[in-house]
Amino acid sequence: MAFDIQFAIKTFPKILRAVPVTLFITIFAIMIGLIIGLFIAICRINKVPVLKNIAAIYVSFIRGTPILVQLYVVFYGLPELLAYLHQIRGWNLSSNNIPHMTIVLIAFTLNASAYLSENIRSALSSVDKGQYEAAYSVGMSNFQSLRRIIIPQALVVALPNFSNVFLEITKDTSLAFSVMVVEIMATATVEASSGYKYLETYVDASIIYFIICFVFAKLFVVLENRLSIYKNSNA
């Protein structure tokens, strides 16, 4: 059985149609993950008594277990949690018909939040302490010094890691097919099974993933160059 290039070309547009699903999962997880991650990072930087310990354990757990396992824990855990809430609080939440997409979004958001919190934490602490002090000494408020002095510098440090997390999540979304969400990987498998031509569709899928990763990697490099303009202005 040789490589059927006709079939590969024919199925390529069909698999391409699943790209929005993959991008939706990634961008949703990154957006919400950034908010949760920022909260975790602030708790850990300011050493908030109990929250800092919980945050440290949470981050360590998420980083120490495969995303596939986290996906299954949410898959089986969320219905049980809802049933439990129903039992003790009488909340009328249906635990039987949770859309699989919701499960995937929750799992990936939790995953992204842990990685992003580390990213934010290292970027914020990379800004020299003198910069904070200088901002205060010229009379800036807390918010002003963050917005004008700290964040512009921290962003440049954070971007390369942020780009890595983004690409990592994009690639991990291929696991969503194991809980029956139809994204690129699942579409490739479904298309292949009709004629047992797995190699062709998986080659298609890998081309698509490669292009997505390539485009986003380039975008982040452009963004990084733009953000680090201030470094060259008065060196």
Next chain:
Amino acid sequence: MKKIFDVNYIFQSIPSIASALPLTLIIMIGSLFCGLIIGFIVTVMKLNKSTVINSIANGYVAFIRGTPPLLQLFLVFYGLPQVLGSVGIDINDWDKVVFAIITFSLNSGAFLSEIMRSSYLAVDIGQREAALSVGMSNIQMLRRIIIPQAFDVAIPNLGNLVISLLKETSYVFTIGIIDIMGKAKLIGSNGYGVRQLESYIGLALIYWVLCIIIEKSIALYEYKHNNKSKKEIGYNKC
């Protein structure tokens, strides 16, 4: 109505899940070993001056880094028999574990080549020149001067790679290998699948402990090694 969540079951499930641990470790260590060889070859190709050899190596690394490991596993599992079958080699009776090791060797080989290259270039060029000027051969220079210094640079990245490799081995259950992930699924589905959540939490605990062990031993090595080399050279601790 069944009891909603049973903490005891988590701890009951851990020993039987852990019985599949050797397979996970075989896949991980086998891939790491073959990956080192592939990574070394790719690094040599990358440092080569010829543009053709260079771009082959770069293309390979870009492909591996730009596609999900799960997809690579499926490509090897479904694609390799088809490709080799068309030239008359039948590998359909190979064990699935072999396909897993091939995939993760190719995968970690690409990442290892990046680590090797950057740590090789991190060693100051004066070190190379000095080694050559005292009359060492190329291999002597590599073995005695470059590799010991490059290894120290590489160690933190190497630790990260081993941890992500361990986590990626969980994908092999999708092609039907019973590693710890597959075992947890099996155990969870005993008894009409009412204890799925507990067995997956048990599984997560196993992965977590393994990752912490790897992380701590890397940190310990770094700590000891840095102290030792500082003493030998006679640095002051600042």
